[in-house]
Amino acid sequence: MRFIFIHIFLLFASVSIGQLMDIGVFTRSRTFYIELKVEEGSYSLIGDTSVLEELNKGRIIVIRRSGSKVSCNLTGKGEMMFPSIRLVPTTNNSKLRYKIPKWKERIYDDGVKITSVSGKLIIVNQVDMDDYLSGVLLSEGGRGKPLEYYKVQALMSRTYALKNRDRHKKEGYQLCDNVHCQAYHKTSNDEKIRKATRATSGLIIVTKTSNEPISTYFSANCGGQTCEASYVWNTDVDYITSFIDTFCIHTKQAKWIKKIPKYQWKSFLEKHYGVKEEKYGNLLYNFKQESRKAFYIHPSLGVPLRDLRKKFRLKSTFFSTRSEGDYIVLEGRGFGHGVGLCQEGAMEMARQGFNFKQIALFYFSNVRIINYYKAHFFEQQEEGW
Ligand SMILES: [Zn+2]
Numbered sequence: 265m266r267f268i269f270i271h272i273f274l275l276f277a278s279v280s281i282g283q284l285m286d287i288g289v290f291t292r293s294r295t296f297y298i299e300l301k302v303e304e305g306s307y308s309l310i311g312d313t314s315v316l317e318e319l320n321k322g323r324i325i326v327i328r329r330s331g332s333k334v335s336c337n338l339t340g341k342g343e344m345m346f347p348s349i350r351l352v353p354t355t356n357n358s359k360l361r362y363k364i365p366k367w368k369e370r371i372y373d374d375g376v377k378i379t380s381v382s383g384k385l386i387i388v389n390q391v392d393m394d395d396y397l398s399g400v401l402l403s404e405g406g407r408g409k410p411l412e413y414y415k416v417q418a419l420m421s422r423t424y425a426l427k428n429r430d431r432h433k434k435e436g437y438q439l440c441d442n443v444h445c446q447a448y449h450k451t452s453n454d455e456k457i458r459k460a461t462r463a464t465s466g467l468i469i470v471t472k473t474s475n476e477p478i479s480t481y482f483s484a485n486c487g488g489q490t491c492e493a494s495y496v497w498n499t500d501v502d503y504i505t506s507f508i509d510t511f512c513i514h515t516k517q518a519k520w521i522k523k524i525p526k527y528q529w530k531s532f533l534e535k536h537y538g539v540k541e542e543k544y545g546n547l548l549y550n551f552k553q554e555s556r557k558a559f560y561i562h563p564s565l566g567v568p569l570r571d572l573r574k575k576f577r578l579k580s581t582f583f584s585t586r587s588e589g590d591y592i593v594l595e596g597r598g599f600g601h602g603v604g605l606c607q608e609g610a611m612e613m614a615r616q617g618f619n620f621k622q623i624a625l626f627y628f629s630n631v632r633i634i635n636y637y638k639a640h641f642f643e644q645q646e647e648g649w
């Protein structure tokens with residue numbers, strides 16, 4: 265009995281809890297042709313469900329759209345058509361080079377599945393979750409950051425990926441390769457980033473009461489105080505509260521200044537909110553914001569700071585104003601909406617020796633960090649047996 269259980273567990277571990285993700289790549293192209301080159305390792309070329317050929321390093325395969333099918337040229341057999349063509353890795357660390365007309369070449373880890381839908385190729389990178397996250401971290405944040413900071417980013421990206429995994433279901437993949445989901449334009453050859461995704465493998469942030477991933481809000485710099493979610497989106501979020509963050513106040517993006525002609529400010533307030541200079545005089549240009557507020561001057565005027573930020577393209581809503589001749593001068597703090605994790609603060613915490621869990625739990629309250637795959641395996645087990 266015990267052996268059977270172990271056997272079943274292993275079966276589950278390799279099949280059901282596999283961490284493969286389907287990521288649509290080159291999703292903005294309308295290509296009908298792709299050239300794939302085995303860059304590292306080796307692959308099985310699979311047409312529909314049958315193995316056609318083994319592909320070794322250096323081998324190039326061209327796949328074309330053929331109506332609603334896809335075709336490729338096989339050694340000794342010529343051009344053959346299939347509903348789908350896959351390249352499945354047969355060794356660890358296998359990589360393919362992707363080349364389509366008019367686009368820069370890209371290298372991605374692991375496998376690929378190609379189909380033809382609505383007159384174009386759908387190219388799906390079937391990739392191990394941690395390989396995918398390494399690519400995202402490099403595409404989005406770049407190199408040279410502290411290891412514990414990369415671990416927090418991996419935790420957040422993984423949480424995001426699992427929360428949004430049904431986003432592109434209709435198109436035949438889970439997430440796209442653009443910032444719409446998470447930028448993913450290459451494999452990562454950065455050892456530190458790979459180390460961070462491996463070290464946090466399976467870990468995600470969930471709410472206190474469920475195993476569901478949270479929404480991982482973040483911005484570049486909170487300006488010294490994080491922002492309530494309701495100030496930005498009109499709705500409260502359980503695990504987001506406003507608090508003082510002193511880790512980010514000495515960085516480049518901690519402060520900003522902007523001068524705007526008074527007439528522009530005045531006409532915006534009058535036109536959209538009926539707030540007139542004749543009534544308020546110079547008070548209209550003098551606003552002190554020592555701690556974060558939702559409204560300009562006073563809530564009774566009904567001018568949300570987020571509207572001003574949008575209209576005047578301000579770096580943040582965390583600013584004070586004063587009058588200077590024909591101009592209103594804005595002195596602001598931070599960069600971004602300020603909700604959730606503050607990237608520059610998190611980076612400074614990592615430099616000061618805090619670990620990734622401490623950093624994540626500093627920026628999100630009422631949350632837990634769990635291993636997603638283990639948690640969901642045991643849930644399935646309880647339901648099934
Ligand atoms: Zn997307």
Ligand SMILES: [Zn+2]
Pocket residue numbers: 485486487488489509511512513606608609
């Ligand atoms: Zn901050």
